[in-house]
Amino acid sequence: MNEIDVLQEVFGPDEVPSAAAHDRARAALLHRINDPGPARRRPRWAIRITAMVATAAAAAVGIVALENIGAVDERGTSRPVVAALPFAKPAKAAELLENAAWAAARKPWAMPRDDQFMYVETISTLNRRKILEAAPNGPLVPGKTETVRQETWMRVDGDVMASRERGGRLEVTRRTATMSWGTIPYADLAGLTTPEKFQGWLDAPKTFGADPDALLMQQVLPPDVEAAIYRWLARQPGVQVDLHSVNLDGRPAIALTWTEEGYLKKDLLFDPRTYALIGDRLVAVDDHVRESLDGTTRIKAGDVFRLVVRSRAGIVDRPGDTV
Template sequence: MDEISILKETFGPDAAPSPEAEQRAREALRDRMAPRPKAAWRLRIPIVVGLATSAAVVAAVAIANLGGAGPAVPVTTPERPQEQTQAAAKVPYLRPVNAAQVLENAAWTVEQEQWTDPAPTQFMYVETLEMRNPPAYEQKAPNGALLPGKAKYRKIQKWDRIDGQVQATMRNGKLETLRQGQDGTYFAFVPWSQIIKLTSPEAIAAYLEHPEGGVMAVPDALAGQYVLPPEVKAAIFRYLAQQPGMTVNPDAVNLDGHPAIGLGRVMEGYLSQELLFDKQTYTLIGERLIAVKDESGRGDGRKGDLYRQVIYRKMAIVDRPGDTG
C-alpha cells in the first residue's frame, strides 16, 4: 500500500487531506524517525511503507484511556484464561522490579505458546485498535498529540502472505488485495527466511547490522506487526532487556480494562516509546508513544501528551485474506 492510499483510507472519501496536509504529515514523521542505514528500510511503526517512494506518511496517534474517547472494545482473551493465570504464577519473577525482569517474564510466557510453522502461501493476520484524532484536526496537526475526549477508536485489519508477495487490508468494509509490483507499488516486508533466524539476542543484533533483503524492522515493530514463532518473540524481549535505557514507566496504564506495564526508552529527549504488557500474564497487549518531559527547542509538546497508543487485538496464521483465525 502506498502513502497516498493510506492517507485516503485514513480520511475517507468525504474528508480527503489537502496536498499541504500530506506534505506536513510526511515532514513531521520524517523529523521523528531516526536516519535509515544505507540500503535498508527501517520499520518503526505499524504502517507499511512503499519501497518505490522516499516519503512516509504520519503515524496514527492514539491513546485508549482518555475520557469520552468512544466505546470500549473487548481485547481478545485466551480461550483458557484460568490455565494462563496459573501459568503466570510460574513466571521467573513473581514480583518483577525492573524492565529486564518484566521482559524475562514476557519471554517465558510466549515460550509456552503452541506453534506450527506456516506454509509460504498462508498469511499473517494482525488486528489492532488505534485511536485517531478527528480528520479536520489531523490535517492541521498531522503529528500532534491526541485530543482528549475527541479521538475515536479505529479497527485495523491486515493480512501479509508469508512469502511477502501479497498484502490485504479491510477498507470501508471491503477487502482490498495488493501484490508486489502491481501497478508499480511495492510494500516493505521482512523476509520470513530472515525472521526464523532471529532466535537469540545475538542473532537480532546481527540482523540489525545486516538486514536480509534490505528491509529492517526494529525489534519493537517486529513484535507488534508480525505473527512470530514463540522463540523469535522471546528472543526479541530478551534483546530489549539488554538494551541501555530500557525502563518501566511508573504511570498506570489501562488498555480497555486491562492494567498494563509500560516498558520503553526515551527518544529525542522527551518521548517514551513503550511496549505494553498485561500486568498478570505478561502478554504483549499494545504500544504507546508518550511525552515524559516537555518538548524543548522545536515544538510545543508537554509532559503527559500522548502521540500513539495501539491495542493488539489478534494475531494468527490463516489460510487466506479475510480469515481471522
C-alpha cells in the first residue's frame, strides 16, 4: 500500500480530515517526539508536520483492530465498527492513556436528560460486615473479606439516588430539607472537554468536588470528558504503566499507577484489548502511621484498601433499570 492509498483509507471521500484522523495524527506525533527511535534524532525545530503527513505517519504506526466500540448510523442504531488504535503495544503511560482516550471518545452517546439516572455496577472486595462497621476506612483483613456486588443510580440533576447491594432490595432516597448530599452539577462535568478545562475545574473553588479516578469510576461521563481526563492524567508527573497486571476477577489488565501521600499506590485498570476502564485498587507501598478522628492507624506495606471491578455503567430512565 502506498502513501496515497493510506491517505484515502484514512480520510475517505471527504476533503477535510476526520476527528479520528486528527487524533491519530496527534498520537503519532507525540510518539515520534517522545521516542524517535535509534536511527537518528531530528532537531526540535524540524518537527513541523502538516495534518496530512502526520495522519499518514499515524497509519504507519502499529495498528490493531478494536471491534467492540459502537458507531451510530443516521437512524440512531448502534453498530460495531473496526477501528485503528493509536498504539498497538503501548509501553508508556501516555500511550496507554491515548488509547483509552481514543476508545472512550468513540462510544455512542446522547446527552442525558435531568430526570435520567447514571447507573454503575461494581464488584468489590470488602471486609466482612462487623470489621467494616468497626473500621470503615481500614485495610482489608486477609481471610476475612467477601465479594460484594453493588449497584447505584444517581439522577442527573442530583436530587434522587438509589442503591442495591448483593442483589437485595432497591433503596431509593430523595433530597429533602432534612436529607441532602453533595453532588457535582452534571452541566459542569459535561463542559470539561479538554485537559486544560479539567485542570481549571480542579483548581477552581467549589462546594463539592472529586478526584479524577473517582469521577471515572463512579460517574457516567460524556465520552469527550472521559477522554479529556485520560489526557490530563497523561500530563501528570510520576504516572507509570504496568503491562502485566490482573483485575480483581482475574482478567488480564493494564494498570496505570501513581503514588499518593507518599505511601499509597493507586491503580486504574484497563482492558488490554478494548482499553475500557475495568477497575481500580489502592495498596500501601510503605509503612505509615495515620492519625484521624477515629484514632491512630498503623499501616503496613502491602495493606490493600480498595479492590473494585467496574462491571457495567450507562444512562437509564429509572432506578432499577440496568444496561
